[in-house]
Amino acid sequence: MPGLYAAQGIRKSYGTVQVLKGVSLDLKPGRMVTIMGENGAGKSTLFKILAGQVPPSGGTLSLDGAPLALASPSAAHARGIYLVPQEPALLPELSVAETMFVGALPTRRGPLGRVDWTAMRARARAALDALELPIAVDRPARTLSIAQQQQVECAKALLRGCRIILFDEPTSPLTSHEVEHLFSIIRRLRADGCTLSFISHRMDEVLEISDEVAVLRDGLLVDVVDRPSFDRTRLLSQMVGRPMKAVPRRSVSNARDEVALEVRGLSDGARFHDVGFSLRRGEVLGLAGLVGAGRTEIAETVFGIRPAAAGEVRLGGETVTGLDCHAMIRKGLVYVPEDRARHGAVLPMTITENVTSGLLERVRRRAGLLSARDETRISASAVRDFRVRCAGLDQTLRELSGGNQQKVVFAKWMTTGPRVAILDEPTRGVDVGAKEEIYEMIDAMARDGMALLVISSESEELVRLCDRILSVYEGRIVAELSGAGITPAAVARSYLTAAAPSGGVAA
Amino acid sequence: MDMRAPANANAVTPRNRRRLPVGGWELALTGLLAAVVVGFGAAAPGFYTGPASLLGLTENFLPFGLVALGLSLVILTGGIDLSVGAVASLSAVLAAQLWSRFGVDIWAAAAVGVALGGVLGLVNAGVILRLGIEPLIATLGTSFLYGSAAVAAAGAEPPSGFPGGFTALGTGTVDGVLPASLAGLVPIQLVVFAAFAVLFSALVARSPFGRVLVMVGYSPDAARYSGIRTGRVLVTAYAVSGAMASLAGLVLASYYDAVRPDMGDVLLLTAITMVVLGGVSIFGGEGTVAGVVVSVLVLGFLRQGMLIAGFSDMVTTMLTGAILLASIAVKNLFNRRGTGLANQIWAMIRRPEPPRANPS
Numbered sequence: 001m002p003g004l005y006a007a008q009g010i011r012k013s014y015g016t017v018q019v020l021k022g023v024s025l026d027l028k029p030g031r032m033v034t035i036m037g038e039n040g041a042g043k044s045t046l047f048k049i050l051a052g053q054v055p056p057s058g059g060t061l062s063l064d065g066a067p068l069a070l071a072s073p074s075a076a077h078a079r080g081i082y083l084v085p086q087e088p089a090l091l092p093e094l095s096v097a098e099t100m101f102v103g104a105l106p107t108r109r110g111p112l113g114r115v116d117w118t119a120m121r122a123r124a125r126a127a128l129d130a131l132e133l134p135i136a137v138d139r140p141a142r143t144l145s146i147a148q149q150q151q152v153e154c155a156k157a158l159l160r161g162c163r164i165i166l167f168d169e170p171t172s173p174l175t176s177h178e179v180e181h182l183f184s185i186i187r188r189l190r191a192d193g194c195t196l197s198f199i200s201h202r203m204d205e206v207l208e209i210s211d212e213v214a215v216l217r218d219g220l221l222v223d224v225v226d227r228p229s230f231d232r233t234r235l236l237s238q239m240v241g242r243p244m245k246a247v248p249r250r251s252v253s254n255a256r257d258e259v260a261l262e263v264r265g266l267s268d269g270a271r272f273h274d275v276g277f278s279l280r281r282g283e284v285l286g287l288a289g290l291v292g293a294g295r296t297e298i299a300e301t302v303f304g305i306r307p308a309a310a311g312e313v314r315l316g317g318e319t320v321t322g323l324d325c326h327a328m329i330r331k332g333l334v335y336v337p338e339d340r341a342r343h344g345a346v347l348p349m350t351i352t353e354n355v356t357s358g359l360l361e362r363v364r365r366r367a368g369l370l371s372a373r374d375e376t377r378i379s380a381s382a383v384r385d386f387r388v389r390c391a392g393l394d395q396t397l398r399e400l401s402g403g404n405q406q407k408v409v410f411a412k413w414m415t416t417g418p419r420v421a422i423l424d425e426p427t428r429g430v431d432v433g434a435k436e437e438i439y440e441m442i443d444a445m446a447r448d449g450m451a452l453l454v455i456s457s458e459s460e461e462l463v464r465l466c467d468r469i470l471s472v473y474e475g476r477i478v479a480e481l482s483g484a485g486i487t488p489a490a491v492a493r494s495y496l497t498a499a500a501p502s503g504g505v506a507a
Numbered sequence: 508m509d510m511r512a513p514a515n516a517n518a519v520t521p522r523n524r525r526r527l528p529v530g531g532w533e534l535a536l537t538g539l540l541a542a543v544v545v546g547f548g549a550a551a552p553g554f555y556t557g558p559a560s561l562l563g564l565t566e567n568f569l570p571f572g573l574v575a576l577g578l579s580l581v582i583l584t585g586g587i588d589l590s591v592g593a594v595a596s597l598s599a600v601l602a603a604q605l606w607s608r609f610g611v612d613i614w615a616a617a618a619v620g621v622a623l624g625g626v627l628g629l630v631n632a633g634v635i636l637r638l639g640i641e642p643l644i645a646t647l648g649t650s651f652l653y654g655s656a657a658v659a660a661a662g663a664e665p666p667s668g669f670p671g672g673f674t675a676l677g678t679g680t681v682d683g684v685l686p687a688s689l690a691g692l693v694p695i696q697l698v699v700f701a702a703f704a705v706l707f708s709a710l711v712a713r714s715p716f717g718r719v720l721v722m723v724g725y726s727p728d729a730a731r732y733s734g735i736r737t738g739r740v741l742v743t744a745y746a747v748s749g750a751m752a753s754l755a756g757l758v759l760a761s762y763y764d765a766v767r768p769d770m771g772d773v774l775l776l777t778a779i780t781m782v783v784l785g786g787v788s789i790f791g792g793e794g795t796v797a798g799v800v801v802s803v804l805v806l807g808f809l810r811q812g813m814l815i816a817g818f819s820d821m822v823t824t825m826l827t828g829a830i831l832l833a834s835i836a837v838k839n840l841f842n843r844r845g846t847g848l849a850n851q852i853w854a855m856i857r858r859p860e861p862p863r864a865n866p867s
Contacts, residue, residue, distance in 0.1 A: 305732060329734040343732040346725045348792060357722060357733050360715045369713040412733075 002064050003029035003195040005050070005081065005164050010059035012045050012219075019045045021219040022059065027164065032186065032196040034206045036235060037216035043199045046216070047166050050197075051083035052076035074103070082162035086169045088149040092142035097124035099141045100156045127155040131185050147178035154185055165189065167198035171205055175290050183209050203232055253467045254282035259317070260451035261333070261420045263302060266311030271297040272475030275311070279420065279451045284442065286466035287455045289495045294475035295455045296338055299422045302453075303335040304328045316419060329359060332419035336409055336426060338455070340402070344409040347398040351390060352379035354397055354408050359416040382411035387437055403434025410441060414450075421445065422453045427461060439464060459488040471495045532786040532838060536801040543805055547812030554815045559692050566678060566762065568807030569696045570595075570755040572800070574778040575785070576700075576707045577751025579799045580744040582782050583711065583724045585791025586642035588748045590631060591778060593653035595756030595771030598624045600661045602757060603766040607666035613673045621753045627653060628749025632742040657768040667765035677762030696758060700803075703751070708796040720744060724791030780831055781806055786838065806830075 005027040012020040020042045027033050027050075035043045048054045050061070052070030061068040063079060070076045073083070090099045097120050098105075106120050107113040124137045133151050135144070144152065150170055157165050167186075171179045186209060190196055200206050206213060207230055215223040215238040223238040225231075261279040266272070272294035279285050287295045300306040302313055304325040313321045315331050323331070337343035345354050356363050356375055364374040379393050386407045390400060397405050406426070413421060426442065427435045442465055446452055456462050462469050463486055471479035471494035479494040548555035555561055574591050581588045602620030605611040611619075627649070634645040681693045711717040722730040723740050730737050755774060760766045785802035787794030806827060813823040 324734075324736070325732070326734040326736050335732070337732050342726070342728050344729065346722055346729045346792075348725050349722070353718065353722075357718070357735075359734075360718060363715075365715075369709055370715060370718065372713070 001029040001193050003080075003163050003193065004064050005195055006062045007046075007050065008060045008062065010046065010049055010061075011057045012042070012049060012054070013057045019219055020049075020056075023216070023219070023221050024059075025214055025221065025224075027195045027197050029163075029195045030190055030193045031211040032190055032198065032209055033212045033214060034210040035197065035199045035214050035216060036206060041216040042219045043216055044168055047083055047168050047197075047199065050076075051081055051166055053083070077160050077162060080162045081164045081166070082157035082160065083166045083168060084150060084153040084157065084170060088146070088153045090141040090144065090149050090152065092140070094141050095138050096128075096135055096141055096144070096152055097121050097137040100124045100127065100152060100159055104160070123159065124155075127159040128152075130158060131155055131188065133185075145178075147174050147182065150174075150182060151185065154189070163193070164195040165197075167196075169199045171200055171202060175292070179205060203235070206235075207232070254284075254446045254449070255467055256281045256283075256449065260315070261302075261453070262312075262314040264312045264314075266298070266301060266313065267309050268297060268301050268306060269309030272301075272472075275472075275475075275477055277470055277477065279453055281419075281449045281451050282446050283468065284446050284452045284454060284466045286462040286469035286491075287453065287472055288459065288462055288469050288491050289472035290457075293472045293495070295472050296424055297475075298472070299335060299424055299453065299455060303333065303422060305335070329416065329418075332417070333422070334358065334413040334416060334418040334420070335422045336413055336424060338424040338428065340405055340409060340429065345397050345405060345412070347405075348396055350394045350396055351383065351388065351400075351408055352376060352393045355379045355382045355412050355415065358412040362416070378415065382408075382415050386411040386414070386441065401431065401434075402429040403431050403438075406430050406438065407434070407441075410438070414441075414445060418450065420451045420453070422455070424455045425457065426454065427456075427458075459491040462486075462491055463488050469494075530795075533795060533798045533801060535837075536785070536798060536805060540801055540805045540808070543808050543812065547808070547816065551812055551816035554812050562692060562694055562697060564811045565700075565804075565807065566694050566696050567811055568803070569694075569700045570758045570762070571774055571777045571781060571807065572700050572803035573703065573755040573758065574752050574774045575781040575799055575803055576703055576796065577748040578778050579707070579782045579785070579787050579794065579796060580711070580720060581642075581748045582779075582787050582789060583720055583791060583794060584741055584744050585724045585727070585789075586635070586741065586744070587646065587779075587789070588628075588631060588745060588752075589643065589646040589775060590627065590650035590653055591748060591752035591755075592771035592773070592775040593650040593657065594624050594627045594749050594752040595759065595774055596766075596768050597627070597653045597657040597660065597756075597771075598753035599756035599760040599766045599770065600657045600665060600768055603666040603669075603760060604660055604662075606669070613670055617673070617757050620757055621750050624753025624756075625746045625750040627753075628746035629742060631749065632745040635745070636738050636741060654768070654772075657771075661766065661768040665766045665768065669761065669764055674761050674764050677758050677760075677764075696762075699758070704796065704800045708800070711796050716740070716743065721792055725793075777806070777827075780827060784831055784834055 007023060007025045010020055010023045011018070023042070023046060025033070025046075035046065037043050045054070049056045052073050052075050061070065068079065070079070070081070076082070091102065094102070101120050101124065106116045106123065108116045121137050128135055128137065131151065131154060133155060135148055135152065141149070141152075150167075154165065170182060174182065183205075186196060186198075198209075210230075211227050213223075213225045213230065213235060214221055215225075215235060217238065223235070225235065258281045259278050260281045260283075263278070264276045266275045275298050277285065287298070289295050297306060301308050304320075304323050304327065308321065311321070312319060315328075315333055318331070320328065320331055320333075325335070341347060346357070349357075352375055356378055360370070363378065364371045376393060382388075383390065383393065388400070388404050388407045388411065390404065397408060400408065406429075410426075423442070427438055430438065442452060442454070454462065454465055456465075466486065467482065469481040469486055469491055470477050471481070471491070473495045481490055481494060544561075574595065578588055578591060598620035601623060602616040605616040605619060606613045631646050631649050634640055634649060635642050638645070640648075676695055676699075679695045680691050681695055681698055682690045685693060711720065719730065719735045719740050722733070722735060723737050727737055730740075752771070752774070756771050759770055763770070781803045782794075782799055783789060784806065785794065785799030787799060809827070809830075810823050813826065814820075
């Protein structure tokens, strides 16, 4: 059966940073090969090279034994290779059928070469039907969920005659139900003899769907395992390069009696309803849940950047409902957003400018102008306290790694002396070493008496950090875990049970 | 916090590496300015007949510079103000009418004119923020409104023949304040422009307002999440742009000793060119007032030199367009984010450094 896609000694450098250091991998027809590895291991880069999006710095690709040079994604499509991106970028204003045919619209014969809309719709319908996808072809693409967009991408791949399909972390934005649906499509494609590969972090999914698992670490392929010898512990330890410890759990709580933040009956009228909790000084409270459960919306409403429809927010006993985030920051409530590049930091500005931007009033003035010396002093001490690795305070954030960017964003808020801090996915896009440092910083802030609300999609992270965990499902708090009840499995179970058809709540 | 002395922290506190607020772009423009002035001085008889004539040339183009200073604030936010020409005309016409019809003192009328410019800027900001209209469209629309209001206010015979004190604003020199050796040398316009240039430079580079202005320009979302009331920043920027345009209109009125309802029309495109050539990105955030100031002088002296050398307006305009395109192309080759072609070539030649950042 044709469709053997082989990579031999693939290397890739960006500037002086080597991302891939010689990776050889065979993708075979009728098999699903999963690429695992930590952030920065080079998984996405490998996929981009396989799909013709970036050229390799060295190494060769071959298809069924013949060498292959891919100049562009469309060249890859022509050879039958298709990459489904993590968050598909369908053109929002076009119909489903149109997005599937973008760049290759079927035309009628004749001098005008008019688009053959009837044929287009019929062929789009057929491709969707082949995967048993009940999506109307005339729907505007913007009305599709991310899961449906991925499904359309799969149909699009088939439509272009692509038999080698790569999925870049398809499951991370999906609910478990949607993951099941995607997997049924993948099984169908596999039975049909397609060559498949995907990237995932979720062990359970990997063990369920894969025929073969390849583990990347620091740009090298460290292990390739066949289905019969799958072993959770082995894969995990291969990924991080050291044996996994059981998730460490904080033995002491720093929580004091004094309530720092109290939320009652908060709703935004759309994404979440009747949310209530209280957070004490020194306490670390976690918000667990699926991506899209409404946790970020809750945090943004508390912070005052998103309007509340009903409910009350009290900060240290004072009612602050309805204040904007400018006022909230000055009352001592700060929010470290999930999307660092868009909301958390201004990447083209310097470390110093970013650090002081959270509260410019604290910089001393001379004749109404910001004192450069005082600004440097604030920034230098922030960089020291938060262990930011940089060449100079006037480096732009764009030049720093994800972990160091995140430390700067932490420094920006924590140096304003807040009473309450909301941390939304505090370690997203951060490498393993920096992750542990950030955990230590969060512990230290709690010891100092700061009240912390942590949103995370990694159960292990919440278990590591939190005194108490609230589980959010579809905009409602469905469970509360505390003390010995906090384990990664219990955290995941707490919201997944709510997602089960019975709708039961487990704690 | 008890992480004050971690074992693996930076051994030495990192310092700033750059001290000057100006970068390569500003220096390159200064070189270009020197080339223009020296070049015309040598090749065009009549361009340089003494320091007084050289400084006197600036009276022909500094109104453009005043508009460019105000406009640079708006462009730094990532917006645009196409109404500056109409604002200049309307303010000048109304101030002149206040003086001629209602007998208001000319300086008081001028002050009302500048204040009116600020109000027109507020209207622009209101249209952009309240009605949610793109700055380009919003200010295009208001420029028609303001422009026709100026025509209506001017009437059949617009006022002219202002008192001598007022015409000195556009054509006089500073005497008495400066040392006697400089008497008759420095145009009042130049002093006004220099004062605003210093003010705006400090405002953008080091004031709290300038900092949030640049933040809003680079990333309105990040600014909002940092608790910055972005609407207020935009309102201020458009109001300042309107007031500066009015000031330019009044200087023009003084220079011509007359007003016309279309007198501001020439200001717009040249002022935008000055701001962009000065290194301010039309996407917002990037750029310095120093660059804009030098670019005002470059384009101003270039135009005056070409006219003195006997070239037609058409050739001069063509050359301005070519310089704008060429300089932006050069700037993109060396852009600050280090992704330009020239930077990449340089990175290949340079000795490799140990990796610092980790992409992906």
